Amino acid sequence: MKYLLPTVFILLILALSSVLWAKVYITIDSPGRSRFPIAIPDLKNTGIIPDVRGYSKDLMKAVEKDLDLCGIFQIIDPKAFLEKEGAMERDKVNFQDWSAIGAEGLVKGGFALKEKEFALDLRIFDVIQGFQISVMSYRGALNNLREMGHRVANEIVRAFTGEKGFFGTRLAFISSVTGDKEIYIMDIDGENMRRVTFDRSIALSPVWSPDGTKLLYTSYKMKGPHLFVHDLNTGKEHVISQRPGLNIGAAWSPDGKRIACTLSYEGSSEIYILDENGGNPKQLTRTYGINVSPSWSPDGSRIAFVSDRGGSPQIYIMDADGKGVQRVTFSGKYNVSPAWSPRGDRIAYSGMRGEYFNIYSIALDGSDMIQLTEGDWNDEYPSWSPEGRYLAFSSTRDGHPELYLMSSNGIYVRRLTNTHSGVLCPAWSPK
Amino acid sequence: MKIASLLDALDPELRPMLTLSFVFHIALLAFMGIYGRLGAREDIFFSPVYKVNLVSIPGETGGGGVGALPGSGSKGKSVGVELRGVEREKAIRDALKSTKRIVEALKSVKGGKAEIAGKEKATGVTKSKAGSSTATGVSSSSGIVMDPAISEYYMKVKNKIEEVWSFPEGLFVPASRWELRIGVRIDRKGNIEESWLEKSSGNSYLDRSALRAVKKASPLPPIPPEIRDDPLDLGLLFTSQEFGR
Numbered sequence: 001m002k003y004l005l006p007t008v009f010i011l012l013i014l015a016l017s018s019v020l021w022a023k024v025y026i027t028i029d030s031p032g033r034s035r036f037p038i039a040i041p042d043l044k045n046t047g048i049i050p051d052v053r054g055y056s057k058d059l060m061k062a063v064e065k066d067l068d069l070c071g072i073f074q075i076i077d078p079k080a081f082l083e084k085e086g087a088m089e090r091d092k093v094n095f096q097d098w099s100a101i102g103a104e105g106l107v108k109g110g111f112a113l114k115e116k117e118f119a120l121d122l123r124i125f126d127v128i129q130g131f132q133i134s135v136m137s138y139r140g141a142l143n144n145l146r147e148m149g150h151r152v153a154n155e156i157v158r159a160f161t162g163e164k165g166f167f168g169t170r171l172a173f174i175s176s177v178t179g180d181k182e183i184y185i186m187d188i189d190g191e192n193m194r195r196v197t198f199d200r201s202i203a204l205s206p207v208w209s210p211d212g213t214k215l216l217y218t219s220y221k222m223k224g225p226h227l228f229v230h231d232l233n234t235g236k237e238h239v240i241s242q243r244p245g246l247n248i249g250a251a252w253s254p255d256g257k258r259i260a261c262t263l264s265y266e267g268s269s270e271i272y273i274l275d276e277n278g279g280n281p282k283q284l285t286r287t288y289g290i291n292v293s294p295s296w297s298p299d300g301s302r303i304a305f306v307s308d309r310g311g312s313p314q315i316y317i318m319d320a321d322g323k324g325v326q327r328v329t330f331s332g333k334y335n336v337s338p339a340w341s342p343r344g345d346r347i348a349y350s351g352m353r354g355e356y357f358n359i360y361s362i363a364l365d366g367s368d369m370i371q372l373t374e375g376d377w378n379d380e381y382p383s384w385s386p387e388g389r390y391l392a393f394s395s396t397r398d399g400h401p402e403l404y405l406m407s408s409n410g411i412y413v414r415r416l417t418n419t420h421s422g423v424l425c426p427a428w429s430p431k
Numbered sequence: 432m433k434i435a436s437l438l439d440a441l442d443p444e445l446r447p448m449l450t451l452s453f454v455f456h457i458a459l460l461a462f463m464g465i466y467g468r469l470g471a472r473e474d475i476f477f478s479p480v481y482k483v484n485l486v487s488i489p490g491e492t493g494g495g496g497v498g499a500l501p502g503s504g505s506k507g508k509s510v511g512v513e514l515r516g517v518e519r520e521k522a523i524r525d526a527l528k529s530t531k532r533i534v535e536a537l538k539s540v541k542g543g544k545a546e547i548a549g550k551e552k553a554t555g556v557t558k559s560k561a562g563s564s565t566a567t568g569v570s571s572s573s574g575i576v577m578d579p580a581i582s583e584y585y586m587k588v589k590n591k592i593e594e595v596w597s598f599p600e601g602l603f604v605p606a607s608r609w610e611l612r613i614g615v616r617i618d619r620k621g622n623i624e625e626s627w628l629e630k631s632s633g634n635s636y637l638d639r640s641a642l643r644a645v646k647k648a649s650p651l652p653p654i655p656p657e658i659r660d661d662p663l664d665l666g667l668l669f670t671s672q673e674f675g676r
Contacts, residue, residue, distance in 0.1 A: 007454070025612065025666035026589050027478035028641070031598035036640075072599040104597060104643055128643040161602060162636040389602070407601025 034412075035074040036160055038105035039098055039127075040064065041081055044088070046121070047112025055118060055145060056111040062149025063107075063156070065189055066167040069405070070390075071412040072157060076103055088123050090132045098127040105160060116142050122152060124159040133159040146191070166385040170429040171392055172196070172206040172215055173403060177421040183217060183230070188405075188428075190416060196230055205249050208429045210256040215427075216240065218248045227261060227278070240278035245269075249293050253300045253320075260284075260294035260303055271305055273320070284322030295340045295347070296320075304328070304338040304347050315349050317364060328366045335360075339382045339391075341408075348372070348382035348391055348408075359393055361408065372410030383428045384408075392416070392426040476668060477577075477585045580657040587652045592667065596644035610670040611638055613645055617663045623649035624662055632669070641669045 040063065043056040067073040082097040088108035098106050109122035117139060124134040136155055140148050150168035157165035172185045181202045186193035197203050201221035208215060215230045226247045227240040241247040245264035252259055259274045263281065268288045272281045285291040287309045295304045297317075304317045310327065315338045318325040329335040334352035341348065347364065350357045357378045362369040373379040377397040384391055389408055394401045403416040403426050417423050577585075611632035616625040626645045631638050645667065654663055 007457075022475050023664070023666050024475045024477055024585070025668040026585050026592075027476060028589060028592050028596065028644075028667055028669045029478075029671070030593050031596040031600070031644075032594040033597040034601075035599050036597045071601050099647070104647075126639065126643070128646045129639070160636060162634065409601060412599070412601030 033074070035072060036104050037076055037102050038067070038073045038107065038156070038160075039076045039081065039101065039103040040107045041078065041083070043109045043111040043120075045112065046110035047114065047119070049113045052111055052113045052118075055113065055142065059111070059120070059145045059149045059152070062146050062189075063153045066150060066153035066165065067156060069189055069414065070157060070165055070167075071407065071414060072161065072165075073105070076101060088121075090123075090125070093125060095125070095127050095130045098125075103127045105156070107156060113142075118142060118145075120148065120152075122155075124156060163387055163389065166387060166390060166428075169386060169431065170212075171383075171403065171416070172208060172427045172429070173394075173417075174203055174206065174424045175419060175421060176424075177419055181424075183215060185215075185232070186417075188416075196232070205425055206427045207251050208427055209252055210254055210430055212429050212431050216250050216252060216259065218250070227259075241274060243281075251294050251296055253296050254298055255300055258300075258320075260296065262292045262294070271303070271322075284318065284320075285325075293337055295338045297340050298342050298344045302340075304340050306336050306338065315347060315362075317347075326366075328362060328364065329360075329369075330366060331369065337381050339384055341384050342386055342388040346408075348384065350380045350382065350393075359391065359406075359410070361410075370410070372406065372408075373413075379404075381425050383426050385428050386430050392428050394424050394426060474666065477582070477589075479586065479589075578657050580655050584652065584655050584658065588648075588665070591651055592644055592648040595647040596641070596669075598640060608671055609633065609637065610668060611641055613641055613667045613669065615645060615665050615667060617651055617654060617665060619654050619661055621649075621651040621653045623651065629666065641667075 040060060042053075043060065045052050045056075064075055067075060080101045082101065083094065087093065088110065093106070093108065095106075104127055106125040106127050107122060108125070109120060112119045118141075120136075120138040120140075122134075122136040122138075123132055124136075125132055134155060136152065138148055138151065147168060153167045154164040157163070157167075166188060169188045170185050171188060172183060174181050175184050176182075178200075180200050181204065182199065183196040183203045183206050184193060185196055196215065197217075197219070199219055199221040201219055203221075204218040204225070206215045206217040209229075213231065213233055215232065217228055217230065218225050219228050220226075222242070224242075224247065226242045227250050228237050229240055230237045240250065240259060241261065241263065243263055243265040246262055246269050248262050250259050250261035253273075257276050259276060259278065261272060261274065262269050263272045264270070266283070269290050269292060270283055270285045270287070271291045271294050272283050274281055284303070285305070285307065287307060290308045290313070291305055293306045297303070300320065302317055302319055304315060306313050307316050308314075309316075312333045313336055314327060315329040315335050316325055316327050328338075328347060329349070329351070332351040332353055335349050337350045339348045341361075345363065346361050348359060348361045351360045356376055357380050358374055359372045359379045359382050360369060361372055372391070373393075373395070375397055377395060378401070379393055379395045379397070380401075382391045382393045391406050391408055393404055393406070395404050397404075398415070400420055401422050401424055402419065403423050404413055405416050406413040609632040610630075612629040614627050614629045615623050618624055623645065626642065628638055628642065632641075654660070
């Protein structure tokens with residue numbers, strides 16, 4: 001009985017302590033820096049051929065250019081480095097030296113040359129936590145250094161964000177630098193720009209085949225407008241649709257076996273599905289109005305398009321057999337150029353408010369509309385990056401229409417071209 | 432020993448049963464208390480309250496603020512603080528951001544119903560998924576008023592971590608809302624002895640960026656005498672609320 005009271009007392013204290021005890025949480029919601037600081041020291045020569053610096057520098061230059069373009073990394077000036085090359089084994093890396101100069105990420109590697117081949121070994125470290133995130137090993141031909149650089153940069157993006165980057169992809173677009181509207185392609189980093197069509201006419205709306213080897217586009221070169229396919233490997237072209245009236249705005253289905261487009265040979269401009277050679281037209285819309293700009297969902301089951309059936313051009317979606325039509329956009333009097341996100345959950349489009357077009361993004365059910373760009377200029381023709389984290393679009397913000405890149409939430413924007421002549425209709429390659 | 436004499440006065444047959452019942456109930460209460468600490472305890476969320484003035488930049492005159500941003504969308508109490516000096520500048524910057532959002536929201540009111548729904552989500556004015564309470568002033572709606580020295584310390588901790596937190600804002604898809612919680616143990620000098628992830632955002636790369644920020648922020652400012660804990664256990668709530676668009 002003499003232990004009863006102390007026991008009761010202790011138990012009571014324990015019971016009450018839960019009421020008095022509460023954890024304080026400090027809210028952290030305004031990050032100070034917008035990019036991951038990363039250090040990329042020179043690669044170490046691990047081979048027997050002494051002078052490889054030129055090659056390894058070329059490769060890493062491509063890597064740094066990519067990392068700068070995506071807006072995720074801030075590359076630390078090598079002048080700040082406390083060590084130049086050093087070991088790349090985890091237990092020999094001095095993480096304190098790297099964190100002292102502000103680095104969070106570190107890329108170390110070795111480069112060896114064997115005749116016309118090279119071998120590259122890379123390791124990516126989290127400097128702050130002191131661990132190795134990724135190990136890479138590449139072998140390749142010397143004339144392939146740029147492509148290797150893109151693969152390295154993609155891996156670095158994956159190491160810090162969980163998803164690979166868009167490096168090594170291309171853009172097709174329309175340029176009027178010659179006075180006509182011709183199709184061009186270039187690497188996403190602005191390199192290797194080349195002209196694709198020499199039609200001396202008006203080419204419009206290029207789209208990539210799912211395997212990235214062909215372009216499908218609208219052209220007025222045989223009066224028209226008609227639909228053509230251009231094979232990028234052979235340079236050969238063939239007609240997809242030359243029916244009377246309009247043959248415009250085509251899009252390949254994700255499996256490459258069907259083509260959605262707008263035809264008007266039966267009267268009003270309606271959306272049809274053709275087979276891959278342009279035959280067997282199947283009409284999807286029947287509204288006696290304008291139905292244009294089809295864009296496939298990534299699984300090929302649905303199509304987004306523009307229709308004026310409600311009185312003004314708005315974005316709609318329907319099943320790939322033309323059933324189950326739903327209106328997506330309700331605000332604004334003029335919404336066009338739908339682009340279905342590769343992630344499948346959103347549609348980007350250009351919408352006119354007042355005098356100007358801006359880019360918007362909206363959920364499939366019409367909720368959660370976000371205005372991605374804003375200004376007294378025209379932002380048009382959004383096209384998603386293959387992984388769905390960025391959009392390319394054309395904008396007149398600097399005078400002439402040029403191509404720009406932005407993150408899918410509109411926060412990060414970067415100019416891609418500098419043609420001074422007018423560039424339109426960017427189409428991001430699937431790979 | 433009054434309780435003992437009370438028991439003595441009772442029928443001897445009832446005595447063991449009553450004692451047993453008493454001990455059992457106290458034990459039950461203690462059990463609930465101990466497990467309550469791990470589970471259903473109430474957390475306090477510390478977050479400054481920014482006043483938004485739609486007419487002019489908030490500052491010297493102070494008055495005339497219209498509305499306030501939610502301090503935290505999460506469950507529990509929120510504690511606000513007044514801002515001075517550098518913090519005020521930051522508040523002005525943030526307030527301008529929010530003003531822009533509200534102007535956008537007002538614009539969209541003209542645009543139609545669908546847009547209003549979209550904008551409300553985008554500005555984070557509506558409750559977040561776990562959300563219920565919002566902070567409304569210098570002290571919280573639930574009446575907790577914090578010692579100024581303590582709230583100043585929390586503010587310093589917040590600033591130090593935010594300063595070193597690298598977060599590429601363009602990286603995450605639109606309308607993605609997330610939060611993650613990190614626990615830290617701090618010694619009197621402010622050194623972070625230990626940090627651990629309490630609740631993941633669901634994205635391990637995001638979690639890592641926050642853990643890196645915490646490590647980079649060490650040492651934090653020394654713990655003021657007003658806080659007696661040694662070491663001090665604090666929680667950090669990382670959220671997208673301020674910059675989700």
